[in-house]
Amino acid sequence: MDGYVKAALAIWEGLPYILGGLWWTAGLIIGAMGLGLLFGIPLAVAHVYGGKAMRRFVSAYIWLFRGIPILVQLYLFYFGIMAYLSEIPALSFLPLSSGFLSAVLVLGLTSAAYQSQIFRGAIQGLPPGQLKAARALGMSDATAIRAIILPQALRLAIPAWSNEYSILLKDSALAFTIGVLEVMSRTRSVAAVTHQPLPLSLLAGALFFFLTWAGIKALKRLEAKVRIPGYAHQGSL
Amino acid sequence: MRKRLGLLLAALAVFVLCFGGLAAAEEKVYINGIDFGFPPFGFVDKDGKPSGFDVESLNWIAKKMGFKVKHQPMDWDGIIPALLAKKIDIIASGMSATAERAKKVDFSIPYYEVTQVLVVPEKDNTSLADILHSGKKIGVQRGTVTAKLLEELVTKPGYKFEVVPYDSTDLSLEDLKIGRIAGSGMDSTIAKEAMKNPGYKIAGTFDAKPEKYGYAMRKEDKEFQKKINEGLKLLMADPYWKELKAKYGL
Numbered sequence: 001m002d003g004y005v006k007a008a009l010a011i012w013e014g015l016p017y018i019l020g021g022l023w024w025t026a027g028l029i030i031g032a033m034g035l036g037l038l039f040g041i042p043l044a045v046a047h048v049y050g051g052k053a054m055r056r057f058v059s060a061y062i063w064l065f066r067g068i069p070i071l072v073q074l075y076l077f078y079f080g081i082m083a084y085l086s087e088i089p090a091l092s093f094l095p096l097s098s099g100f101l102s103a104v105l106v107l108g109l110t111s112a113a114y115q116s117q118i119f120r121g122a123i124q125g126l127p128p129g130q131l132k133a134a135r136a137l138g139m140s141d142a143t144a145i146r147a148i149i150l151p152q153a154l155r156l157a158i159p160a161w162s163n164e165y166s167i168l169l170k171d172s173a174l175a176f177t178i179g180v181l182e183v184m185s186r187t188r189s190v191a192a193v194t195h196q197p198l199p200l201s202l203l204a205g206a207l208f209f210f211l212t213w214a215g216i217k218a219l220k221r222l223e224a225k226v227r228i229p230g231y232a233h234q235g236s237l
Numbered sequence: 238m239r240k241r242l243g244l245l246l247a248a249l250a251v252f253v254l255c256f257g258g259l260a261a262a263e264e265k266v267y268i269n270g271i272d273f274g275f276p277p278f279g280f281v282d283k284d285g286k287p288s289g290f291d292v293e294s295l296n297w298i299a300k301k302m303g304f305k306v307k308h309q310p311m312d313w314d315g316i317i318p319a320l321l322a323k324k325i326d327i328i329a330s331g332m333s334a335t336a337e338r339a340k341k342v343d344f345s346i347p348y349y350e351v352t353q354v355l356v357v358p359e360k361d362n363t364s365l366a367d368i369l370h371s372g373k374k375i376g377v378q379r380g381t382v383t384a385k386l387l388e389e390l391v392t393k394p395g396y397k398f399e400v401v402p403y404d405s406t407d408l409s410l411e412d413l414k415i416g417r418i419a420g421s422g423m424d425s426t427i428a429k430e431a432m433k434n435p436g437y438k439i440a441g442t443f444d445a446k447p448e449k450y451g452y453a454m455r456k457e458d459k460e461f462q463k464k465i466n467e468g469l470k471l472l473m474a475d476p477y478w479k480e481l482k483a484k485y486g487l
Contacts, residue, residue, distance in 0.1 A: 006434075017285035079315065083322035097324045177312045179270075179319075185310065188405070189281045192274030195434050197407045 007199035014190030014200060021183035022207065028103055028172040028182060029215075033165065035108025040115030041154075045145060047116060048123050058116065065113035070106060070171050078102040078178040099178035107175075111168050118160045122153035155226050162219040166212045173208070183207050267304055267461070269295055270311040270325030274405055276430055277485035278331030278450075279308075290485040291329040294348075295452075297477060298468030314380050317341060320455060327454050327465065331426070333382045334451035343456050345465050347449035348473065349487065353383050354428045357420045357440040358413060365420075365441030372397045373419035376409030383422040386445055406431070413437075424448075429486065 047058040065073075078099060086096040095101055126149060134144035176185030187204040191197040271279040271287065282288040287308035299306040306327075311319050316332075319325050320342060333351070334344035355365050355375070368375065369390070377384045379402040387400045401418055403409040409421040410431055420440060423431070428439055452469070454462050472478055 013283050017281060017283070020285060075315065075318075078324075079318045079322050083324065086323065099324075177315060179309060179311045181310060185273075185312075186281075186285075189273040189310070191407055192405065193276050193280045193282075195407055195410070195431065197405070197411055 006194075007196055010190070010194035010196035011199050011203050014187070014194065015203070018183060018186045018190060018200075018203060018207070021181055021186040022211075024100070024175075024180055024182040025169075025172055025211065027100065028107060028175055028180070029165070029169055029211075031104035032107035032111050032168055032172070035104065036111030036115045036164070036168075039109065039112035041119055041150070043112060043116035044119030044123060045150075047120050049141065049145065062113040062116065065110045070110060070174050071177060073106045073110065074103060074174060074178050077106050099175065099180045102178055103172070103175035103180050107168060107171060110171075111164060114164055114167075115161070118157050118164060119153060121160070122157040123149055125156060126152055152228075155223075155228065158219055158223040158226075162216050165215050165219065169208065169211055169215065173204075265304060267299070267306050267326040268324070269306055269308045269330070270316050270319050270328050271308050271330040272313045272316065273310040274313070274407075275331050275427075277426070277487065279329075281310075290481060290487060291331060291452075293481055294469075294472060295327070295329045297472055297475075298465065301471055302464050302468040304464070313378075317453070320453060323455075326458070326461065327452055329452040331424075331450055332453050333448040334453075335382060335385075335448065338453065341456075342453040343458075343462055344451035344453055345462065345469055347451050348469060349426075349450040350447045351424045351426050351450065352447050353386055353422060353443040353445055354425050355420045355422050355440045355443065356410070356413070356428050356431055356437050358416075359436050359438045361419075361438075361440070363419070363440065365443070368398065368419050368440065370395065370397050371419070372399070374399045374401050374417070376401045376403050376412055376418040376421040378403055378406045378409065378423070381424075382448055383424065383443075386443060387422055390443075410434075410437070426487065 043058050043061065046054045050058070068076075082096045082102050085091055085094075130148055131141070131144055134148050135141070139147070172182060173184040175182050176188060179185070183204055187200050191200045194200070269292075271289075271292065273279055273281050273287070275289075277289055278291045279287070279289040287310075292308055295306055295308075309325055311325065316325075316328055316330070317338065320328055328342075331349075332338070332344075334347060338344075355368065357363065357368070363371070375387060375398050377387055377400060384400070384402060387398075390396055391398060391400055398419075401409070401412075403412070406421065406423050406427050409418065412418050413421050414436065422443070425442070431437055432439075452465055454465065
C-alpha cells in the first residue's frame, strides 16, 4: 500500500514540471516536421523529375540520414558540427550552443529523408498522363508540378505523413541526451529525486500516447477537410 | 519603393537588435553543466528549478566572486564533451576528480569525499566479499567511477561476478527489487539517498581509495579556475558551508 501512495505522490509532485516539457516536445515536433516538409518536398520532386545527378544526390541524402542512428547524429551535430561552427565569430549571433536547435535540425533533416519518400510515392501514384495534359495546355513543367501534381500528391500523402508524425514524436524523446528539457528528460530528473522510475515512466508513456493520439486525430481531420469531393485515387481516372 | 525602404529599415532594426543583444551580454555568464539526476548534489526541485548542494554552493561562490552563473542540465555521458566543446564552462555536479578525467580537464580543490558501496536488499545477509566471488550480477550506473571500479575488479584473479550497466542507479535499484541482480554498486552519497526508500541496506564498502569531488573546468581557463578555487575556499571557511551540508544531509 505504502508503495502505491509513494508512486502516486511522485507522479503528483512531478506532474507540473513534466507537463512543462510538453512545450519543448511540441516545439521539437513542429520544428522537425516543418523542416522535414520544407526539404522533403523539393527532394521528392528532384527525385521524380530531376535528372540522373539530382536523383543521385537525393539518394545519397536519404542514405546518409536514414543510415545513421538519431542518437549518433545528435552527438555529431551537438558536440561536433555546432561546436565547430560556434568557433566562428561571424556566426556568434546564432544560438549554436542550444541543444534544442541541434535536435530540431537532426530530427528535421532525418524526417526530410523519410518525408521525401512519402511524397515521392504520392507523386508517382498519380496517373502519369496528368503532366502530359498540362504540357499540352501550355504549362511549364514547374507550373504543372506546383499547380497540378503537388496539390494532389500532398493530399494523398497525409495518411503516410501521420505515420511519420508518430515516429518522429517518439524519436524526439532522444533529445534528452543533449540537455533539451522535453518530457523525457524532465521525467528522468523527477525519477532521480523521487526514486520512482516506473510510475514516472508510466506518466511519460501516457503523455506521449496522448500526443500521438491528438496529432493523428488532427491529421485525420485535415485529411477529411482537404479531400477533393468525388475524387478517388487510382484506377478511377 | 516604399515597400523596399520598409524592408531595409526592418533589416537594420534586426541588425541593431542583434548587436545590442551582444553588447548587453558582455557581462560573462558562466554555464554550469549539471546532472539533474544526481541528488543531493544536483536535481530539480518541485517547481522545476535547479537545486542541490552543488547548485547552491556555486551560486554562493558566484555572488561572492562577482560573476553570473546559469545551470544547464546535461546528460552525464556527454558532460565532459560538452565542457570541451564550450557548451558549458564548468561542471559542478558531484564529479569525482579522477586521474583519467584530469587528463582532459582541470579540477578545483576537492570539496567532498566519498567511498564506493554495494547496496543489497535488506533481507539479504550475503557479505560484499561473498557477492564478489559468487558469479552473481551487480548493477551499476554507466560511466560512473563505481562502474570503472567494478569493471577493473572483475578482471582480477579470484573475483567472479557480472557487471550489468544501467542508465541510472535508480533503474538498477528497480532490478534489485525484483531480484534480477544481487546488488547495486554506487557512491556512498547516492546510497544514502537510496536508503530513504525502505528495503535496502549497505552490504559493505569496496576496498578502493576514497574519491574526491571537484568542479571540472577547461584546462585553458586558468583565470576562471583561480576564481573558483578562491571562492570555494571562502565558502568552505564560511558557516554557510556547514549549514548547506546539514541541509542536504551530507
